Amino acid sequence: MFAALAAGSLLVSPVAMAQMDTPAQQRHRINLDDVELTDLIEDVSIVTGYTFIVHPQVRGRVTVTSQTALTTDEVFDVFLATLRVHQFVAIPSGDRTYRIVPEATASSSAGIQSRGPNGDSFVTQIVQLNYFSAVEAAQMLNPILNPSGQVVANRNSNTLVIVDYASNMPRLREVVRQLDEDGTTIETIALQNVPAQEMETVLNGLHDEFALNFTAVASDTTNSIILRGEEHAVARALTVARELDASERVRDNIRVLPLSNAKAEEIVPVLERLSAAIAQQNGAGEGSGVAPTISFHEATNSLVLSAEYEMLNQLERVVQELDVRRPQVMVEALVVEMSDNAVNELGLQFVVSGTGNDIPFASTNFSRSAPNILALTGALVSEGGLTGSGSNTFQSAAISSLLGLEGLTLGGGGMSGDTLFGVILNAVENDVESNILSTPMLMAVDNETSSIIVGQEIPVTTGEVLSDSNSNAFRTIERQNVGVQLDVTPQIGEGDSVRLSIYQEASNIADAVSTSGEFITNKRSIETTVIADDGEIIVLGGLIEQTSAVSASQVPFLGDLPGVGRLFQSEGVTNSRTNLMVFIRPTVVRDSEDVRMTTSQRYRYIRAQELMSTGAEASNIDRFVQDVLGTVPPAQ
Known part of the structure; x- marks a missing residue:
């Protein structure tokens, strides 16, 4: 690439260079058009004799053109400027050795130099300060540093470590020299009423307006101002600061803060505890200052504060941080219950009776079997001779027994001479399946308890008093919720994880216990605390239950007879299965x-x-x- 000018490169080739006296006497003309940066680095190394250690991220294409011939030093200057344009720097690293690295990482690896070898190289210089604070000097140097530069203050040795382009180093050293001149004075004033940051702004404004040679620095932790500069300028600034701080004592010490999101009555206890702690730290309870008073106006949801000016500012900042819109959580529950009940019954009843004054009688009657054979027999007898209310009673009982009939019933009966007889065979198979699905949902504010109830209230007897004469009797009744209920308190954590304190209940009326209005209720409830991610479905719990019951009734001895024993038996089989699961899904709504x-x-x-x-x-x-x-x- 460092060939003839016609080839579009440097004028002098490596062979020609070797024939000249010294590299400094050689002159080169550069004419590069869209070449690899690494090729330029290689050729400059040949021309200058420098060794370059290239960072892996150093890549790109460059175009460099010179109309006049350049010395070797000028070629190196152009090379450094080209690197800087492409955000790379050459850092000295020993005798005639440079490291070429990205500008972003240069401040952490720049070499230490007493002065920069070139304006476009990145160097590190250590400066000792004798009078001025290195920490304050670092704060003042930061605004004039190159964006990739860095300054670090060592408080113990009062030194500065400056990393920047060599071209900017003279300016930085001159600023440090002026700061480190002797003859300045330092004063500190503790403020009682005005915030230190506000006072710093005012005093530095005086510095600019009246050309006073001093610097004001605020200390927020002690609410004080540090003044440094010429003695007369510092004295003038002290006078102004004291006058301003004293005038603030007469300022209005009451503020009304309307709240947009938080409840004022909930903020008051927090501010009361905080103001007590601040007053104790500042010694406000030792006889001076305004005792803080904090109250709220419920109608406008506003806080009313009365305190010292500085405390008012502190309390107001706390209120601003607390009065933010809190996120919400949409909580969706899914309650699934699947049940299956199967009942099988088989029974045989018979009756044989005579007539006359002495009536022989034989019968089998089982509670699980329907219809009741004795009720039917009574109706048959009433047709044969009973009249009046007795006949009506028997007939009503028979009708009621037939109305409750289920399954297959076969039977017969009649009278033959003086003999009354009857027989009934009843067979029932009952299968009931049910699927219950409920999906309660509600929106809840972070760390607030919310509840939803969908159902009805039923009366439940809790007590009853009867006197001997049945007079002044009374019954106490309590209303009880029956339906679906969901209570939840969400707490949003890191990464939108949600901690949920949950109570979920599903209840319904099963059956009446008695004619007095008392009920049996089926109730499924779960109370737990879980953690779930935003939008994640998790199972809270559930129940898988399966029961089987077999009941049998028979006539003693006769039911055990082989073959004919089934004629004197009644049998029922009940199988039930219940599957219950409760799921929950929280969704963060910000x-x-x-x-x-x-x-x-x-x-x-x-x-x-x-x-x-x-x-x-x-x-x-x-x-x-x-x-x-x-x-x-x-x-x-």
């Missing part, structure tokens, strides 16, 4: 966009269910939202 998205999803679902059930083309829900609420339905 802003109004998340709220709109969640609302639209739920609205679309309920709207689709309505259209599916009615078969209509237009939704009544849309019409209700438009006509009654006077707004546009959520996005479809």
Whole structure:
């Protein structure tokens, strides 16, 4: 590449270079058009005799053109400038050796030099300060550093370690020299009423406006100002600072802070404890200052604060951090219950009776069998001779027994002479399957308990008092919720994980215990605390239950007879199976966009269910939202 000018490279080749006296006497003309940067590095190494250690990230294509011949030193200057344009730097690393690295990493690896070999190289210099603080000097140098440069102050040795382009080093050293001049004075003033940051801004404004040679630095931890500069300038600044701090004592020490998100009554206890701690630290309770008072106005949800000026500022900053919009959690529960009950019954009943004054009688009657053979026999007898209310009673009992009949019933009976007889065979197979699905859901604010109940209230007797004469009797009744209930307290953690304290209940009326209105309720509840990720479905718990019961009734001895024993037996078999599972899914809702998205999803679902059930083309829900609420339905 370092060939003839016509080849588009440097004018002098490596062979020609070797024939000249010294590299400094050689002159070269550069004409490079879109060549690899690594090729340029290799050729400059040949021309200058320097050794380059190239970082793996040093890549790119460059174009360099010179109309006049350049010395070897000038070629090296152009080379460094080209590197800088492409955000690379050459860092001295020993005798005639340079490391070429990306500019972003140069500050951590620049070599230490008493002065930079070239303006475009990256160097490190250590500067000892005798009078001025190295920490303060570092703060003042940062604004004039190259973006890739760095300055580090060593408090113990009061030295500065400066890493920057060599071209910027003279400017930095001159600033340090002026700062480190003797003859300055330092004063510190503790402020009682004005925040240190505000006072720093005011005093430095005086510095600029009246050309006073001093510097003001605020110390927030002690609420004080450090002044450094010429004696008369520092004295003038001290006078101004004291006057401003004293004038703030007469300022209004009451503030009203309306809250947008938090509840004022919940913030008050926090501020009371905080103000007490601040007052104790500042010694406000030792006889001076305004005792802090914190109250709230419920109607406007505002805080009313009365305290010293500085404490008011501190309390207001705390309120601003607390009065933020808290995220919410949409909690969706899924309760699935699948049950299967199967009942098989088989029974045989018979009756044989005579007539007359002395009536021989024989019968089998089992509680599981229907209809009741004795009730039917009574009706048959009443037809044969009973009249009046007795006949009606027997007939009503027979009808009631027949109305409760299930399954297959075969039977017969009659009278033959003085003998009354009857027989009934009853067989029942009953299979009941049920699937119960409930999906309660609710939106809850972070760290707030929310609850939803869907069901009804039923009366439950809790006490009853009867007197001997049945007078002044009374019964105490309590209302009990029956249905689906979900109570949840979410707490959003790191990475949108959600800690959920949950109580979930599903209950329903099973049957009446008595005619007095007492009920049996089936109740499934779960109370637990779980942790789930945003949008993750987890199982809270469940129950898998399977029961089997066999009941048999028979006539003693006769039921055990071989062959004919089944005629004197009644048997029932009951099998039941229940599968219950409870699932939960939390979804974090952080802003109004998340709220709109969640609302639209739920609205679309309920709207689709309505259209599916009615078969209509237009939704009544849309019409209700438009006509009654006077707004546009959520996005479809």
